[in-house]
Amino acid sequence: MAIKHGKQQVSELPHSIFYARWLREQEAGAARAAGISLYTLMQRAGESAFRLALRAYPLARRWLVLVGKGNNGGDGYVVARLARAAGIRVTLLACPATDALPPEATQARRDWLADGGEENDARDPWPADADLIIDGLLGSGLSAAPREPWAGLIVRANRYPAPVLALDTPSGLDAETGAAAGEVIQAEQTITFITLKPGLFTGQAKAWSGRVHHDDLGLTDWLAGQSAPIRRLSAGLLSEWLLPRRATAHKGDNGRLLVVGGDEGTAGAIRMAGEAALRSGAGLVRVLTHQQNIAPLLAARPELMVRELTTASMREGLEWADVLVIGPGMGQSDWGKNALRLAENCNKPMLWDADALNLLAITAGKRQNRVITPHPGEAARLLNCRVAEIESNRLLAAQNLVKRYGGVALLKGAGTVIADESGRMSIADVGNAGMATGGMGDVLSGIIGALLGQKLPLYEAACAGCVVHGATADELARRHGMRGMLATDLLPALSQFVNPEWIESDKTE
Ligand SMILES: NC(=O)C1=CN([C@@H]2O[C@H](COP(=O)(O)OP(=O)(O)OC[C@H]3O[C@@H](n4cnc5c(N)ncnc54)[C@H](O)[C@@H]3O)[C@@H](O)[C@H]2O)[C@@H](O)CC1
Ligand SMILES: [K+]
Numbered sequence: 001m002a003i004k005h006g007k008q009q010v011s012e013l014p015h016s017i018f019y020a021r022w023l024r025e026q027e028a029g030a031a032r033a034a035g036i037s038l039y040t041l042m043q044r045a046g047e048s049a050f051r052l053a054l055r056a057y058p059l060a061r062r063w064l065v066l067v068g069k070g071n072n073g074g075d076g077y078v079v080a081r082l083a084r085a086a087g088i089r090v091t092l093l094a095c096p097a098t099d100a101l102p103p104e105a106t107q108a109r110r111d112w113l114a115d116g117g118e119e120n121d122a123r124d125p126w127p128a129d130a131d132l133i134i135d136g137l138l139g140s141g142l143s144a145a146p147r148e149p150w151a152g153l154i155v156r157a158n159r160y161p162a163p164v165l166a167l168d169t170p171s172g173l174d175a176e177t178g179a180a181a182g183e184v185i186q187a188e189q190t191i192t193f194i195t196l197k198p199g200l201f202t203g204q205a206k207a208w209s210g211r212v213h214h215d216d217l218g219l220t221d222w223l224a225g226q227s228a229p230i231r232r233l234s235a236g237l238l239s240e241w242l243l244p245r246r247a248t249a250h251k252g253d254n255g256r257l258l259v260v261g262g263d264e265g266t267a268g269a270i271r272m273a274g275e276a277a278l279r280s281g282a283g284l285v286r287v288l289t290h291q292q293n294i295a296p297l298l299a300a301r302p303e304l305m306v307r308e309l310t311t312a313s314m315r316e317g318l319e320w321a322d323v324l325v326i327g328p329g330m331g332q333s334d335w336g337k338n339a340l341r342l343a344e345n346c347n348k349p350m351l352w353d354a355d356a357l358n359l360l361a362i363t364a365g366k367r368q369n370r371v372i373t374p375h376p377g378e379a380a381r382l383l384n385c386r387v388a389e390i391e392s393n394r395l396l397a398a399q400n401l402v403k404r405y406g407g408v409a410l411l412k413g414a415g416t417v418i419a420d421e422s423g424r425m426s427i428a429d430v431g432n433a434g435m436a437t438g439g440m441g442d443v444l445s446g447i448i449g450a451l452l453g454q455k456l457p458l459y460e461a462a463c464a465g466c467v468v469h470g471a472t473a474d475e476l477a478r479r480h481g482m483r484g485m486l487a488t489d490l491l492p493a494l495s496q497f498v499n500p501e502w503i504e505s506d507k508t509e
Helices: 020-034 038-056 073-086 103-114 150-160 220-224 235-241 265-278 291-300 311-320 336-345 356-362 376-383 387-394 396-403 440-453 458-479 487-493
Strands: 001-003 009-011 061-069 089-094 119-120 132-136 164-167 189-193 213-215 230-233 256-260 284-289 307-308 323-326 351-352 370-374 410-411 417-420 424-426
Touching: 009 020, 009 213, 020 038, 020 220, 038 132, 038 164, 038 189, 038 213, 061 073, 073 089, 073 103, 073 132, 073 164, 103 119, 103 256, 164 356, 220 410, 230 458, 256 265, 256 311, 256 356, 256 440, 265 284, 265 291, 265 440, 265 487, 284 291, 291 307, 307 311, 311 336, 323 336, 323 440, 336 356, 351 356, 356 376, 370 396, 370 458, 376 387, 376 396, 387 396, 396 410, 396 417, 396 424, 410 458, 417 458, 424 458, 440 458, 440 487
Parallel strands: 061 089, 061 132, 089 119, 132 164, 164 189, 189 213, 230 424, 256 284, 256 323, 284 307, 323 351, 351 370, 370 410
Antiparallel strands: 001 009, 410 417, 417 424
């Protein structure tokens, strides 16, 4: 839904994400280009947040506005002034001394005081009956974990029984990376200004940001001339990648997929990958697996062609296939290692996942024709670092994976990041915590493998596959909730997203 304020409009989230650091360097030039002052920009930010607060919390009449020492606090002063003028009881809590404010925030403070607004020390007792908190403590200027007294105020806000609307970013969350180095305010809604920032979509973002809104503050024309370093992926983009199937298509047109894995006792992984590929439109799926898995797989899914994995069947399969998916349930025994050695020389598009990545960490080969899909633990092994380092900057980690291993890297987790060798980067704004369960990765491998077989280039297949996967899980969560979602629940539901021409328009965002 759009919120109108003046000539501006808060619209659906755009697909462009810009670094906060870059925006801070550009903001003066952008305001100049738009013929407005930085203070006007701040007033627009405050006005936009004020209107959102009225719309989202129509019954809230007693607001606490927390302001810090930067321009994020400046936005807060504007919200406070507008709210007070509208008859809302506003308690403005400043942290701590306000004499060192930057110029625009100084102006906003002056206007607040000139209108008769009062400023309280945020460390003093807060009124007990407020029904909304506006968070203007820390924005994109955050440089480290919040210090005292900011950290203590964040804790206090989080204990306070009123929802938080965060200005630009939830205070304490790193706008660049989504990392939470210390205390972070728990926002129910966040309104971010001018551009989306990566830290609102990956890392710890989903735990703290709540629902994200965006307002470009009227800089639409200026923004149209900027090229975004990162793309936000949503279901609305699927029709860009997945065209309706040709009416005359035959199974050979839709890709012959070789899926390799499933050691003794791990037939499930390979079955889910193979079946996800079929459900995502693969023409033919041949599975090479441990001989014990053959009968159960054939019984469960007769459309799969299942054979024993041997050197001969692997060689023959690689000849036959258009695309290779290797790793699900493969284990790290000699059995899997042999298959991987043969796969290393494959020149067709391929996807390596799970145990293939654990073995890759040892062999360290670089390939342009490969998508790798590590979770943070696998990524840490691949980059020889700690999981915490991966999570502290997921965008950088994905770039480093590509630098080291070539091709396309898809780093799983809340806010999956996809990067390629040309420098393209995307963050998937789909998916939910219901997906934190076994087998989800195997399903993703099958989907991406199928899309590679339908001739999508590596990067596009990874992006589209990730969106199909996450959007399907979101749809299931909407219907049944997150807890108890199974990877196999996704399989029959994939069809609505791999056929985007069938998506109803209200499901695209
Ligand atoms: N970019 C723009 O053109 C616009 C920016 N606006 C606002 O301005 C904000 C950025 O303003 P600033 O650059 O002044 O930065 P912030 O207001 O986000 O924070 C800077 C202040 O926080 C302090 N600080 C930094 N790290 C800290 C830590 N770990 N613990 C305690 N204090 C810490 C700094 O010393 C400084 O006083 C945006 O987030 C947005 O809310 C809006 O007014 C709209 C226009
Ligand atoms: K904030």
